[in-house]
Amino acid sequence: MTQLATATTRSIVIERVMPHPPEKIWRALTQGHLMEEWLMKNDFQPVVGPKFNFRAEPMPGWNGVTDCEVLIVEPNERLSYRWDASGEEAANGLKTVVTWTLTPAKAGTLVRMEQSGFRAQDERFYQGAGFGWQKMIAALEKVAAGLD
Amino acid sequence: MTQLATATTRSIVIERVMPHPPEKIWRALTQGHLMEEWLMKNDFQPVVGPKFNFRAEPMPGWNGVTDCEVLIVEPNERLSYRWDASGEEAANGLKTVVTWTLTPAKAGTLVRMEQSGFRAQDERFYQGAGFGWQKMIAALEKVAAGLD
Numbered sequence: 001m002t003q004l005a006t007a008t009t010r011s012i013v014i015e016r017v018m019p020h021p022p023e024k025i026w027r028a029l030t031q032g033h034l035m036e037e038w039l040m041k042n043d044f045q046p047v048v049g050p051k052f053n054f055r056a057e058p059m060p061g062w063n064g065v066t067d068c069e070v071l072i073v074e075p076n077e078r079l080s081y082r083w084d085a086s087g088e089e090a091a092n093g094l095k096t097v098v099t100w101t102l103t104p105a106k107a108g109t110l111v112r113m114e115q116s117g118f119r120a121q122d123e124r125f126y127q128g129a130g131f132g133w134q135k136m137i138a139a140l141e142k143v144a145a146g147l148d
Numbered sequence: 149m150t151q152l153a154t155a156t157t158r159s160i161v162i163e164r165v166m167p168h169p170p171e172k173i174w175r176a177l178t179q180g181h182l183m184e185e186w187l188m189k190n191d192f193q194p195v196v197g198p199k200f201n202f203r204a205e206p207m208p209g210w211n212g213v214t215d216c217e218v219l220i221v222e223p224n225e226r227l228s229y230r231w232d233a234s235g236e237e238a239a240n241g242l243k244t245v246v247t248w249t250l251t252p253a254k255a256g257t258l259v260r261m262e263q264s265g266f267r268a269q270d271e272r273f274y275q276g277a278g279f280g281w282q283k284m285i286a287a288l289e290k291v292a293a294g295l296d
Contacts (some may be wrong), residue, residue: 008282013159013264116161134156 011116012130014137019108020144022076028144029079029100038139040066044081046073053086063087077102083115094118094125113137159264160278162285167256168292170224176292177227177248186287188214192229194221201234211235225250231263242266242273261285 018025028034030046040054051069058064065086072080079100085093096117103110113133118126166173176182178194188202199217206212213234220228227248233241244265251258261281266274 008162008164008285010278010282011159011161011163013161013262014156015159015264016156114161116163130158134158137156 008120009116010118010126011114012118012126012133013112013114014133015110015112016137016141017105017107017110018141018144020141020147022102022104022109024144024147025102025109025111025140026076026079027147028140030073034143034147038143039136044068045070046075046079048073052081054083062089071097072099092121094122096122111137111140156268157264158266158274159262160266160274160281161260161262162281163258163260164285164289165253165255165258166289166292168289168295170250170252170257172292172295173250173257173259173288174224174227175295176288178221182291182295186291187284190216192216192218194218194223194227196221200229202231210237219245220247240269242270244270259285259288 028038030044032042032044035042035044040056042054043052045052048070051067053068054066056064056066063086067082067084067086067090069082070080071082072078081098083094083096083098084090085095094117096115098113098115101112101114103112115129115133118129176186178192180190180192183190183192188204190202191200193200196218199215201216202214204212204214211234215230215232215234215238217230218228219230220226229246231242231244231246232238233243242265244263247262247264249260249262251260263277263281266277
């Protein structure tokens with residue numbers, strides 16, 4: 001039995017119907033200054049390929065940086081990026097993928113966020129992200145609500 | 149803003165590559181006596197439509213029964229069923245969907261389990277199921293390994 005054969009990974013999936021059209025949510029998901037309001041400082045560009053960072057306040061044992069790379073950009077529908085540990089933690093740290101899917105719904109837009117790739121040793125990140133994304137997605141909805 | 153517009157749901161997703169062909173895993177997922185070995189006593193039949201139950205030992209405050217209904221049966225590829233609270237808890241209790249997806253992989257089969265539909269008030273089930281499924285999926289692999 002190879003190591004691969006026993007690797008179990010988990011994902012966090014959060015779905016929320018927001019009373020806004022997909023276009024407004026897409027802007028909040030992909031415009032750097034809006035992303036900073038509900039998520040983190042960043043140098044994101046909505047183009048497939050480039051690497052970018054999210055930057056939070058450093059803490060003891062964490063440089064505050066998340067290494068990312070844009071994987072999918074389908075305007076108003078789907079956005080995906082790598083979300084990996086940075087710096088000294090990069091080698092054995094978190095290697096996940098965040099995918100946003102927007103689907104028109106009766107009451108607005110169904111927003112689905114999936115972060116996949118948590119291994120057994122990523123348990124504390126899995127727990128933390130599960131709570132963190134709920135707050136951030138609620139904040140995302142407020143940012144979208146404030147757009148013209 | 150309607151109630152629907154602010155409803156957030158979460159899913160549990162677990163993925164594991166098992167060193168077995170999809171056919172063996174499908175048998176362990178869909179034959180009642182094998183399901184009892186890794187999951188629970190049941191009266192499941194691999195046919196779309198029928199309602200069925202999983203039955204565990206009753207505990208104070210829980211009758212031990214899960215009300216289910218088969219939604220999708222695509223042999224060796226996809227299986228989906230409702231996974232709902234039963235009895236007195238049915239009205240305001242858990243209403244989720246469990247979907248199994250089998251994808252051939254280099255080292256065997258990628259097994260993906262998604263249980264979707266956890267609301268904010270289902271927090272304790274969400275936490276419990278997150279741990280429970282990891283154990284059950286490890287047990288599923290052992291059952292599949294024991295098949296001819």
